Amino acid sequence: TLYIQEEISQPHQAASGHYYAALKDRDARISIVCWRSTALRLGARLPAEGEEVVAIGQLSVYGPRGQYQLVVKRFQTVGQGDLAAQFEALKARLLHEGLFAEEHKQALPFLPHGIGIATGADSAAEADILHSISTRFPSMLITQCPCLVQGAQAPESICASLQALDTDRDVAVIIVGRGGGSLEDLWAFNDERVVRAIAACRTPVVSAVGHETDITLADLVADVRAKTPTAAGELVVPVWDELQERLQELHDDLNRAVDTIAHHLENRLTSLSHHRALATPYHQLAMREQRLDELSSTLRKLGHHKPQHAEEHLQQLTQLLRRRHPSPALAAAGTHLSTQLRHLQRLATQRQQQLEQRFIAAIRQLEALSPLAVVRRGYAVLQDDSGAIVRSISQSHSGTLLHARLSDGILSARVVASTQRRLGEVNDLYTADTPPNQPEDRSHDS
Numbered sequence: 222t223l224y225i226q227e228e229i230s231q232p233h234q235a236a237s238g239h240y241y242a243a244l245k246d247r248d249a250r251i252s253i254v255c256w257r258s259t260a261l262r263l264g265a266r267l268p269a270e271g272e273e274v275v276a277i278g279q280l281s282v283y284g285p286r287g288q289y290q291l292v293v294k295r296f297q298t299v300g301q302g303d304l305a306a307q308f309e310a311l312k313a314r315l316l317h318e319g320l321f322a323e324e325h326k327q328a329l330p331f332l333p334h335g336i337g338i339a340t341g342a343d344s345a346a347e348a349d350i351l352h353s354i355s356t357r358f359p360s361m362l363i364t365q366c367p368c369l370v371q372g373a374q375a376p377e378s379i380c381a382s383l384q385a386l387d388t389d390r391d392v393a394v395i396i397v398g399r400g401g402g403s404l405e406d407l408w409a410f411n412d413e414r415v416v417r418a419i420a421a422c423r424t425p426v427v428s429a430v431g432h433e434t435d436i437t438l439a440d441l442v443a444d445v446r447a448k449t450p451t452a453a454g455e456l457v458v459p460v461w462d463e464l465q466e467r468l469q470e471l472h473d474d475l476n477r478a479v480d481t482i483a484h485h486l487e488n489r490l491t492s493l494s495h496h497r498a499l500a501t502p503y504h505q506l507a508m509r510e511q512r513l514d515e516l517s518s519t520l521r522k523l524g525h526h527k528p529q530h531a532e533e534h535l536q537q538l539t540q541l542l543r544r545r546h547p548s549p550a551l552a553a554a555g556t557h558l559s560t561q562l563r564h565l566q567r568l569a570t571q572r573q574q575q576l577e578q579r580f581i582a583a584i585r586q587l588e589a590l591s592p593l594a595v596v597r598r599g600y601a602v603l604q605d606d607s608g609a610i611v612r613s614i615s616q617s618h619s620g621t622l623l624h625a626r627l628s629d630g631i632l633s634a635r636v637v638a639s640t641q642r643r644l645g646e647v648n649d650l651y652t653a654d655t656p657p658n659q660p661e662d663r664s665h666d667s
Contacts, residue, residue, distance in 0.1 A: 223291060225251070226275045228304065229268045231403045234260065240267055244276055244291070245405065252290040253278070259294060268296055270404060271305025304404050308411055312438060315413075320420050326444045327425040329457060332464075332590070333393030335362035336457055337386035337424070339379060342367035346400045346429070346450040353454025358461045360592040364392050370399035375409035380418040387422045394457045395422060397439065398429030398450055407431055410439040419443055429453035468587055475576050486569050490562070506547060513542060593628070602626040614639040 227244035234240045238257030243250045253276055260267060268274045278293035315321065336354060340346045347365070354361055366385050369378035379397065386395045397419065399407070409415060410430045416438045419426050428443035429450040440446040447453035520535050588594060596602065603611035604624045611617060617636050625632040 222277060223280055224275055224277055225291060226273070229270060229272045229274060230405065232268065232270055234267070242268070243403075244274075252283070252288065253293050254290055255293045263296065266296065271308075304408065308404075308438070311411065311413060311416075312441070315416060315438065315442070320416065321441045325420070329425050329427070329445055330393055332459060333361075333457060335364060335389075335391040335393055337364045337366060337389060337392035337395045339366050339368050339382035339386060339395065339397040340399055340429075340450070341370045344370070344400065346370075346398055349450040350396055350398075350429070350454045353451045354458055357455065358458040360461070360590065360595065361458055362391055362595065364389055370409060371402070371406055372409070376412035376414045379409060379412075379415050383415075383418045383422060383426075387424045392424060395424050395426045396429055396447075396450075396453045396457065397426060397443075398447070398453065399431070400450065401431040401435055407435055407437055410437040413438075415439055416442050427453050427456055464590075468583060471583060472580065475580050479573060479576055482569060482572055486565055489565065509542070509545075509547065596626065597628040601632075614641055 225244055227246055227250075230243045230245045230250065232240070232242035238260055240255035240260040240263075241252070243252050245251075255263065255267070275297040276291055276293045277295050277297065278291050281290055281292050282288070283290050319325070338347065338350055340350065347367075351363065354363060364386065366382040368382040369375040383395065383397060386392050399410070401407075407430060410428075419428070419439055419442050425444045427445045427447055428437070428440045429447040429452070430437045430439055433448040445456060447456055516538055517535075592602070602625070604626065605611055605617065606622055606624075609616070611623060617623060617639065619636055619638065621636045623634055623636060625634065
């Protein structure tokens with residue numbers, strides 16, 4: 222019977238009921254197994270990730286792999302393991318400092334102009350992120366800054382990649398992460414240097430470390446935590462086709478709004494032009510003249526009896542008619558109408574200008590997102606003879622005919638040599654470094 226005191230790592234219980242885990246320290250590890258009958262007997266006392274236990278059992282050999290394993294009969298709990306204890310201690314200290322506070326977190330931009338990725342080179346996590354982004358938004362500018370994600374040098378490498386991406390003007394959102402693993406595999410993302418580097422980034426950071434059940438300090442300090450690397454790509458960019466549909470809806474709404482305003486103003490002007498006071502002002506004058514004739518006739522009838530009184534009454538009536546003559550009122554109404562018409566025309570013009578400016582802004586935004594805009598900034602799109610996009614030097618070999626789509630035409634060239642380089646290396650992709658004594662292919666097709 223063996224007694225081994227170490228820390229539990231990667232525990233899980235299979236559908237068969239057997240319990241599997243590993244005992245590990247900083248230098249070594251050994252697999253352990255509890256058969257279903259033992260696991261059922263232990264029940265809730267099966268140890269969890271990070272617990273330090275004394276495993277008691279028999280040593281055996283797992284034939285298919287040819288490796289030793291401990292068949293455990295029972296456990297004695299000692300306490301938390303070193304890594305788990307370090308995790309909780311650092312978490313509590315950083316929490317007290319306020320590094321995980323919500324008020325420090327930045328919102329992700331709805332439509333970033335570029336995405337930066339800091340993860341392992343040629344890793345599954347990198348492939349998942351790139352696939353997720355390119356599927357949703359094919360023309361999105363992506364800047365990759367590979368780093369180590371495991372081992373003693375990983376924290377320093379991750380910090381360097383974060384600092385490089387944070388100062389890159391082509392990066393609006395940073396994704397940092399890796400695939401799943403044990404607590405020690407993910408330990409670089411619990412390093413205090415990495416946590417503080419994420420907190421210091423002025424660019425919003427999305428943490429995509431491991432699986433949904435893997436929680437690291439990088440997840441807690443990041444502006445947004447993604448459950449998986451694939452989910453990170455879905456969080457940072459919208460769907461291109463949905464944007465196109467939304468722009469078309471806004472364009473249609475703008476046209477309908479302009480038509481509605483114009484129709485309303487037209488109806489208003491038509492209604493005002495048919496108003497009786499404006500359409501037939503002389504009718505009002507004729508009514509007043511008719512009344513004056515009636516009063517004059519009455520005055521003449523009364524003139525035989527009271528000429529002096531009638532004359533005075535006539536003068537009073539004349540003055541009253543002058544005061545009530547419709548000409549001043551009509552003139553004032555005409556002035557008011559002209560003012561209102563000018564005001565309506567000015568409002569219609571202003572509204573039309575505002576709608577035109579919004580429409581132009583939407584068009585400019587759409588043009589800025591066009592792949593052709595990226596080409597006009599000095600980039601090129603490479604295609605092989607089949608028309609497939611060339612994204613890696615592994616897609617071509619010496620002698621391959623390639624076609625480069627530039628802003629003003631197409632260049633055709635043959636590959637004479639290839640050198641693999643990544644962002645941040647000496648003589649990177651932006652430094653001219655043509656292999657010596659290699660002929661240039663100057664064939665053009667524009």
